[in-house]
Amino acid sequence: MKEIKYQDIVTHVSSMCEEANFELGEDVLNAFQSAVDKEKSPMGKEVLNQLIENANVASSERVPMCQDTGVSVFLVELGQDCHIVGGSLQEAINEGVRMGYEEGYLRYSIVDDPINRKNTGDNTPSIIHIELVQGDSLTIHMTAKGGGAENMSRLQMLKPSDGLDGIKKFIFETIQIAGPNACPPLVVGVGIGGNFEMCAYLAKKSLFRPVGERNPWDEAAKLEKELMEEVNQLGIGPQGMGGTTTAIDVKVELGASHIAALPVAVNLNCHASRHKKVIL
Ligand code: SF4
Numbered sequence: 001m002k003e004i005k006y007q008d009i010v011t012h013v014s015s016m017c018e019e020a021n022f023e024l025g026e027d028v029l030n031a032f033q034s035a036v037d038k039e040k041s042p043m044g045k046e047v048l049n050q051l052i053e054n055a056n057v058a059s060s061e062r063v064p065m066c067q068d069t070g071v072s073v074f075l076v077e078l079g080q081d082c083h084i085v086g087g088s089l090q091e092a093i094n095e096g097v098r099m100g101y102e103e104g105y106l107r108y109s110i111v112d113d114p115i116n117r118k119n120t121g122d123n124t125p126s127i128i129h130i131e132l133v134q135g136d137s138l139t140i141h142m143t144a145k146g147g148g149a150e151n152m153s154r155l156q157m158l159k160p161s162d163g164l165d166g167i168k169k170f171i172f173e174t175i176q177i178a179g180p181n182a183c184p185p186l187v188v189g190v191g192i193g194g195n196f197e198m199c200a201y202l203a204k205k206s207l208f209r210p211v212g213e214r215n216p217w218d219e220a221a222k223l224e225k226e227l228m229e230e231v232n233q234l235g236i237g238p239q240g241m242g243g244t245t246t247a248i249d250v251k252v253e254l255g256a257s258h259i260a261a262l263p264v265a266v267n268l269n270c271h272a273s274r275h276k277k278v279i280l
Contacts, residue, residue, distance in 0.1 A: 013096025180240025
């Protein structure tokens, strides 16, 4: 049984929170660069270049790339032969978020309850999903998820007879309703199957996969490519100014579902597609 210290998790999570907000990943930057080359609209090209410049300034001056520093969402793969010592995993993650957001001077974006809406003052609690896996490693994926794109995300319980056409219609409709409000170019996370809560989780989980990396399941990868082409024909473009780069990637995760059900969730991510990963 491998032992992992509470304090090591705190330190790593704290760094991840700062790095996620200061350093846009290579995957996203590469996608912006290749979009500049392909974008048909001059205004769209201009916006993409501004996003690249914004990311470079954030990285060199160690400032957040966006004022919305997001909800800290974690996907944790906990090896069943791994033991956390000195405190609980959840508390270590929240302590790391507290430290990272304070030391990085990152905006606190969480309110304690959704009715009274008092800011918790430290960006906690974070949202933590834990999957138990084989082995003795602890893998922590973190994203700082912006509110604008999250607000425009949607879920629908389709009927199996709606089929692939119904799925695509719902996805395109969601992106069109979002328009500029989700801060495109987007990373579109799609969960298909499972049940009500599982399809939302699948959509979120897909966003932790690096931009440009296809789902290893052929059926899902084929759909990702098709959707990517079709989404970019919607004409919304970078920051909603029009153009051929509405999305820099579309991610699909599929799950088994009830014979009578076809749940679909679309979780939109904005151009500040911030995700980090650490393996302990
Ligand atoms: S949705 Fe993304 S880009 Fe838009 S304000 Fe929020 S974090 Fe920033």
